[in-house]
Every structure is written in C-alpha cells, then in structure tokens.
Amino acid sequence: MSNQGLGSYFKFNSVNWDDIWNATGETVWMTVISMILVAIFGIILGLILFETKNKGGFWSHLINIVVSFLVNIFRSIPFIILIVLLLPFTKAIVHTIIGPEAALPSLIISATPFYARMIEADLREVDSGVIEAVRSMGANRWDVIWKVLLPESTPALIADGTVTAISLISYTAMAGAIGSGGLGQLAYIEGFESNNNTVTLVATIIILLFVLIIQFLGDKWAKRCDKRNL
Amino acid sequence: MIMIEFKNVSKIFKLKDKNLKAVQNVNLKINNGEIYGIIGYSGAGKSTLVRMLNGLETPTTGQILIGKHNISDLSTSQLRIQRKKIGMIFQHFNLLWSRTVLKNVALPLEIAGVSKEKRLQKARKLLSLVGLENRGNDYPSELSGGQKQRVGIARALANDPKILISDEATSALDPETTDDILDLLTDINKRLGITIILITHEMHAVRKVASKVAVMKAGRIVEKGSLIDIFTHPKNEVTKQFVNKEANGDEKELQSTLDNVIHSDPKNAIIRLIFNGSQSGDPVVSSISKKYQIQISIIQGNVKQTRNGAIGSLIIQLIGNHDEQEKVIEYLQKLQIETEVIYHE
Ligand SMILES: Nc1ncnc2c1ncn2[C@@H]1O[C@H](COP(=O)(O)OP(=O)(O)O)[C@@H](O)[C@H]1O
Ligand SMILES: [Mg+2]
Numbered sequence: 334m335s336n337q338g339l340g341s342y343f344k345f346n347s348v349n350w351d352d353i354w355n356a357t358g359e360t361v362w363m364t365v366i367s368m369i370l371v372a373i374f375g376i377i378l379g380l381i382l383f384e385t386k387n388k389g390g391f392w393s394h395l396i397n398i399v400v401s402f403l404v405n406i407f408r409s410i411p412f413i414i415l416i417v418l419l420l421p422f423t424k425a426i427v428h429t430i431i432g433p434e435a436a437l438p439s440l441i442i443s444a445t446p447f448y449a450r451m452i453e454a455d456l457r458e459v460d461s462g463v464i465e466a467v468r469s470m471g472a473n474r475w476d477v478i479w480k481v482l483l484p485e486s487t488p489a490l491i492a493d494g495t496v497t498a499i500s501l502i503s504y505t506a507m508a509g510a511i512g513s514g515g516l517g518q519l520a521y522i523e524g525f526e527s528n529n530n531t532v533t534l535v536a537t538i539i540i541l542l543f544v545l546i547i548q549f550l551g552d553k554w555a556k557r558c559d560k561r562n563l
Numbered sequence: 564m565i566m567i568e569f570k571n572v573s574k575i576f577k578l579k580d581k582n583l584k585a586v587q588n589v590n591l592k593i594n595n596g597e598i599y600g601i602i603g604y605s606g607a608g609k610s611t612l613v614r615m616l617n618g619l620e621t622p623t624t625g626q627i628l629i630g631k632h633n634i635s636d637l638s639t640s641q642l643r644i645q646r647k648k649i650g651m652i653f654q655h656f657n658l659l660w661s662r663t664v665l666k667n668v669a670l671p672l673e674i675a676g677v678s679k680e681k682r683l684q685k686a687r688k689l690l691s692l693v694g695l696e697n698r699g700n701d702y703p704s705e706l707s708g709g710q711k712q713r714v715g716i717a718r719a720l721a722n723d724p725k726i727l728i729s730d731e732a733t734s735a736l737d738p739e740t741t742d743d744i745l746d747l748l749t750d751i752n753k754r755l756g757i758t759i760i761l762i763t764h765e766m767h768a769v770r771k772v773a774s775k776v777a778v779m780k781a782g783r784i785v786e787k788g789s790l791i792d793i794f795t796h797p798k799n800e801v802t803k804q805f806v807n808k809e810a811n812g813d814e815k816e817l818q819s820t821l822d823n824v825i826h827s828d829p830k831n832a833i834i835r836l837i838f839n840g841s842q843s844g845d846p847v848v849s850s851i852s853k854k855y856q857i858q859i860s861i862i863q864g865n866v867k868q869t870r871n872g873a874i875g876s877l878i879i880q881l882i883g884n885h886d887e888q889e890k891v892i893e894y895l896q897k898l899q900i901e902t903e904v905i906y907h908e
Contacts, residue, residue: 466657469617470671470722471646480670484661560702561660 341530348531352519357539359433360515363505364543367440368498374445375497376490378404379452380478386453404446412504415443416511436513440504448497455489456482488559495551499544506540516540566726566758567593567616572625573782574611585611587782589625593775598752598759598870600773600790602766602805607779609762613728616760617649618642629726647675650719650757654731656711658703664714665690665699671721682721689717693747709740716747720755727751730762745771749870766809770794770869778802794874795839795901803903810837810867810876817863817878824862824880825906832888832908833862836877837901847900848879855891857883878905 378400385397410418416439420430427434459482467481483490509517516536524533574586586608593599603609614620615627618634627634629645637645650671658667665686672682690696693713703711712732719727729748733741749772752759761773769776770790777787778801785799794810797803811817821833836847848859860880866873881888885908895902 460655460657462653462655462657463659465619466651466653467659467670467674469619469646469649469651470674471643472674473643476674480673481659485659487661558661561704563702563704 341528342534344529344531347529348535349523352523353516353532353535353539356514356516356519356536359513360502360505360517360540360543363433363436363440363508363513363515364498364501367437367444367501367505368494370437370441371444371448371497371501372494374441375448375452376483378445378449379456380482382449382453383456383482384474384478404449407442408446408450410443412439412443413507413510415439416508431512431514433514436505436508436515439508440501443504444497444501447500448493451493451496452486452490455486455493458489459485488555491551491555491558495547495555498547498551502540502543502547564595565592566595566597566630567591567760568626568628569612570626570628572612572615572622572627574608574615574620575623584782586615586622589782589784591777591784591787593758593760596752596756596758597775598749598761598773600761600763600769600776601779602763602769602776603779603801604764608782609779610730612779613651613730613760613762616726616728617646617651647671647722648724649726649728650722650724651728651730652712652715652719652732654734656703656708656715656735658711658714658718660703662702663699664695664701664703664706667703667714668699668717668721671718675722685721686717689720690714692720692751693717707740708736709743712736712740712744713747716744716751720751720757725758727757727759728762729759731764732761733768734763734765741768742771748772766805770809770867770874772870774870778805789871790869791839791871791874794869795837796899797901806837807835807903810835810865810874811863811878820862821878821905828880828882830885830908831883832881832892832904833906834879834881834892834895835903835905836875836879836895837903838875838877839872847895847898848877851881851891851894854894855883856887857881857891 381396381400382404385393419439419442423435423438424430426438429435463485464477464481467477472480505513505515506517509515509519509521512518516539520533520536523529524536569589569591572586572589573584576583576585589612601609601612611620615622618637621635632645634645659670662670665683668686668689669682672685687696687699690699693716695710695713695717698706698710703714706714715732733744736744745768748759751757761768763769773790775788776790776793777784778799779785780801786793786797786802793802794806797806808814824833851857852859860882861877862880863878864876866875881891888907892902892904
C-alpha cells in the first residue's frame with residue numbers, strides 16, 4: 334500500500350472519466366429499475382400484510398403468517414450475504430452472475446420486505462373512521478384500497494420510498510464488490526485494488542450527490558401530495 | 564309507517580377475558596320521516612346500535628328490519644346496495660383529506676359507478692344545498708369544523724338515502740355551529756322527508772330537532788317516548804340527569820346559587836317544576852300563593868323551544884311554614900307537573 338499521502342485524493346489526471354460516467358450510468362440504472370420493482374412488490378406485499386392482519390378467517394391468518402415470516406427472514410439477512418446466497422437463483426433467472434442485471438434480484442429481494450413493512454405501518458396510520466365512512470357508503474375492499482388506503486397514505490409512502498431508494502443506492506455499491514458494475518465496483522477495483530484514491534473520492538462524491546438529490550426530490554414530492562395542513 | 568324496527572337486538576363482543584354486552588335486548592320502532600334522537604353517555608352502545616343498521620356490525624341475536632328487509636338476510640352484495648340507502652355523518656367528519664370537497668361529496672356516487680360528469684354535477688348541487696357552492700375546489704383542511712360537517716352532510720345525501728344517521732355529528736362543534744348544523748338537519752328532514760336518527764350525548768341536540776327520543780344506558784334502552792313526554796315526565800335516573808342538565812344550563816353556577824339560598828334560608832324548600840308549552844308556569848305559581856299560606860320566590864326560570872312546542876323549567880323557593888310547604892308539593896304532584904324537590908328541611 335504505497336502512494337497513500339493525502340495528495341493522492343486529488344490526482345484528477347489519473348482518472349478515466351469515461352469509466353466514471355459508465356459506472357454512474359450503471360448505478361443509476363440499477364437503482365431506478367430496482368426501485369420501480371421494489372415499489373410495485375412492496376405495495377402489493379404491504380397491502381397483503383395490512384389486509385390479512387386481524388381480519389379473522391383461516392386463510393387471512395395463514396397468508397399473514399407466511400408473508401410475515403418471509404418478510405422477516407429476508408429483511409434480516411445482511412445484503413452482502415444475500416447476494417452470495419442468491420447466486421444460483423440469479424443465474425437461473427438472468428443467466429449471469431455479473432453486471433448490473435445480475436444485481437437486480439438481490440436488490441429487489443432485499444429491499445422489498447423492508448419497504449413492505451414500512452408500507453404496512455403507513456396503511457395502519459390511515460384514519461379508521463374514514464375507512465368506516467367509506468364502507469358505510471357501500472364500498473368493497475378494492476374501493477377502500479384504491480380510494481382510501483393508497484391516496485390517504487401517499488405522503489408516507491413517498492417518504493418511506495425515499496428512504497428505500499437511498500438504501501438501494503448503498504446496496505448497489507456493495508453489490509460492486511462481487512462484480513455488479515457501477516460506482517461501487519469502480520471504487521473497489523480502481524480505487525482500492527489499484528490504489529487510485531482519487532477515483533474513490535470521485536465515486537463517493539457522485540453517490541453523495543445522488544443521495545442528496547433523491548432526498549430533496551422525495552421531500553418535495555411528499556409535501557406536494559400532502560393536503561392535510563393547507 | 565314504520566321505517567326501521569329493532570326486534571330484541573343484542574350485540575355481544577367477545578373479548579379475550581370477557582364478553583362485553585354492548586347492546587342488550589333493544590326494541591325500537593322508527594317511523595318514516597321522523598327525527599329520532601338516541602341519547603346516552605359515552606359507551607352506552609349507541610354507535611354499536613346504529614352500526615348494526617347498515618351491517619357494519621352484525622347483531623348477536625335479534626332482528627333488524629328496514630322497510631320489509633331483514634338486514635341479516637342480505638348477502639354481502641345486497642348489503643352493499645342497502646348501505647347506499649343509508650347516509651351517515653360522524654363526529655370527526657371522516658372526510659378524505661386527499662380529495663377536494665367536491666370529490667369528497669362525489670365519492671359515494673363514484674363507488675356506486677355513476678359517470679364522472681353526472682356525479683360531479685350532483686355533487687355541485689348538494690354543495691349548494693348545504694351552502695358551500697364556492698368551496699368545491701378546496702381541500703377539507705381549508706374548511707372550518709362546521710363547514711366540514713356540511714360537506715359530510717352533502718356526502719351523506721349523495722345517493723338519495725331514505726335514512727340519515729348522525730353519530731355525534733355536532734359533538735366536536737362549538738354551540739353556535741352546533742345550532743347551524745341542527746337547523747340544517749331539520750331543514751333536510753322537512754324538505755327531503757328523510758328519516759333521521761340522531762345519536763348524541765347532549766340533550767340540547769335532541770331537544771332542538773327530535774320528535775321522539777330513546778335513552779340508552781349500558782346497552783339498554785331505559786326510556787323512550789315523545790320528546791315532550793320525556794322532558795316533562797322523565798322517569799329513569801339517567802333521563803332526569805340529561806333533562807336537568809339541559810333545562811338549567813350551567814350546573815355549577817346553579818349549584819352555587821342554590822347553596823347560597825339554602826345557607827341563608829334553611830327553613831324553606833326549593834323545588835323544580837318542568838312543564839310543557841300548553842301548561843304555562845305562571846298560573847300554577849299564582850294559584851299556589853292563593854291557595855296556600857306560601858310565598859314564592861323564583862330562583863331560576865327559562866323556556867326552551869322544541870320542534871313540538873316549548874318546555875319550561877322553573878326553580879322556586881316555597882316560603883312559609885313546614886306543613887304548608889308539604890301541602891304545596893303534594894298539590895303540584897297531583898297536577899301532574901314534573902316536580903323535583905331539590906331541598907326540603
Ligand atoms: N368492535 C368492538 N370490539 C369490542 N368492543 C367494542 C367494539 N365496539 C364497541 N365496543 C364496546 O361496546 C361498548 C359500546 O360502545 P359504543 O357503541 O361505541 O358506545 P357509544 O357510541 O354509546 O359511546 C363500549 O364499551 C365499547 O368499548
Ligand atoms: Mg359512539
């Protein structure tokens with residue numbers, strides 16, 4: 334480990350900017366695609382958890398137990414171990430274990446339970462009086478989901494989606510360690526293994542910018558949807 | 564014509580450690596077009612009773628008839644159709660904050676599958692019925708409590724219901740707004756002929772709009788009848804509490820006045836008379852002083868309007884000797900005037 338003076342952070346002529354932009358593109362791609370799928374699966378699972386909890390009935394109870402169990406298991410496995418654990422599964426569905434596509438299954442499987450639990454809690458916050466009022470109008474279960482549960486929890490869903498998206502960014506960086514591409518891999522291969530601290534610094538700054546932008550946009554969007562305190 | 568009938572209805576909630584009897588052996592008939600008040604303290608079972616009416620709860624035993632339909636015979640989808648014929652308003656309004664006022668009012672029609680154009684048109688009409696035609700594009704959070712309840716009322720009327728249930732709809736409002744909303748309900752009852760069930764813990768609301776009233780305590784109806792009867796001849800202890808509270812206004816103030824009077828003049832009895840509009844108070848009082856060796860001092864008197872006439876309340880002190888006081892009390896009781904002895908040596 335030579336070449337470790339502080340000046341090593343600022344040798345910008347040693348940076349291959351094409352590689353940086355490529356890696357940035359891969360990180361964005363992994364985050365966006367996985368977030369879209371996590372949002373869809375998360376909302377579905379969150380609704381299932383909410384709708385089957387304490388509703389009486391054998392099937393509700395069974396579904397709740399099974400889904401809860403799976404969610405708890407996958408939420409508890411550290412991401413870096415989950416990737417390795419899922420290698421055969423990844424290979425079977427995307428036919429490769431390297432590159433951004435190969436990161437998707439692990440990203441989605443690890444972030445969905447996390448988001449689903451938050452969504453369940455968000456739905457629980459919806460005013461039960463409003464649900465009762467809408468049921469008293471003759472609404473069925475789907476009316477309640479589409480017209481009450483989802484619209485009335487939107488700001489919370491967006492805020493928690495923002496948290497989830499930010500976690501996904503850090504997961505994509507970790508996935509870099511086993512060859513997913515993206516800024517994490519660049520920092521690992523170029524920055525760490527080739528001793529190029531400047532690349533590590535640049536990758537860090539770009540990721541930080543992403544996090545800040547997502548947080549900013551998420552906050553704005555959540556606030557815009559919130560008509561509770563006008 | 565009978566619109567709603569509860570036949571020996573009970574509701575028991577099975578809790579972990581006990582069975583909670585929320586409603587017990589309720590029998591009640593409500594006529595078409597009537598405003599029926601159901602009064603009781605919190606936890607008496609009022610909400611549970613009306614929730615059974617639109618099938619949000621099912622009775623443990625007994626039957627509920629609406630028109631000719633027995634609610635428990637309806638299938639899930641028939642029940643949803645039945646619910647559309649019953650509008651409901653709530654203490655906390657239960658509007659969707661995520662929708663504009665207009666879209667809140669249109670929601671029941673949206674659920675019923677009415678086309679967008681038609682439902683918005685109807686919603687606008689209903690908003691003008693409740694005096695909020697200019698607020699359709701605002702969100703509920705931009706309205707005052709009274710205005711929110713008006714939106715609630717407009718929403719409850721969207722499906723042209725035959726029955727309107729008001730569950731503590733004025734309990735979160737200040738006295739003036741309460742009266743506005745009660746007037747609106749009376750107006751709707753007259754104009755549209757809708758049967759209204761008014762659930763409340765305030766006698767004031769019942770007194771202003773209802774023509775009949777049932778008093779609930781611990782899941783049971785302990786007393787029911789016409790408003791004037793209940794007011795002028797309350798029998799049950801709970802009913803008396805409600806009536807007195809309403810008749811006397813501020814209880815604490817009255818109590819301290821009474822304490823003062825009793826303290827300075829402990830020999831003379833104090834009684835309360837409640838009479839309806841057709842028996843006025845004055846002739847009774849003057850006849851007492853003519854017939855008996857008694858002078859009368861009025862401590863408090865007032866008259867309250869109901870839909871079916873006035874109700875008066877008079878608190879008087881009987882000044883004279885003990886035997887004469889007794890005779891006056893007997894006389895009043897014979898006259899069938901509701902007489903309560905507040906203080907007697
Ligand atoms: N879903 C429920 N499960 C268990 N207990 C309930 C339920 N709903 C109401 N209760 C109980 O039934 C009783 C009557 O409640 P409620 O009908 O809400 O009274 P009110 O509307 O007169 O205040 C209360 O003791 C309440 O705690
Ligand atoms: Mg209640």
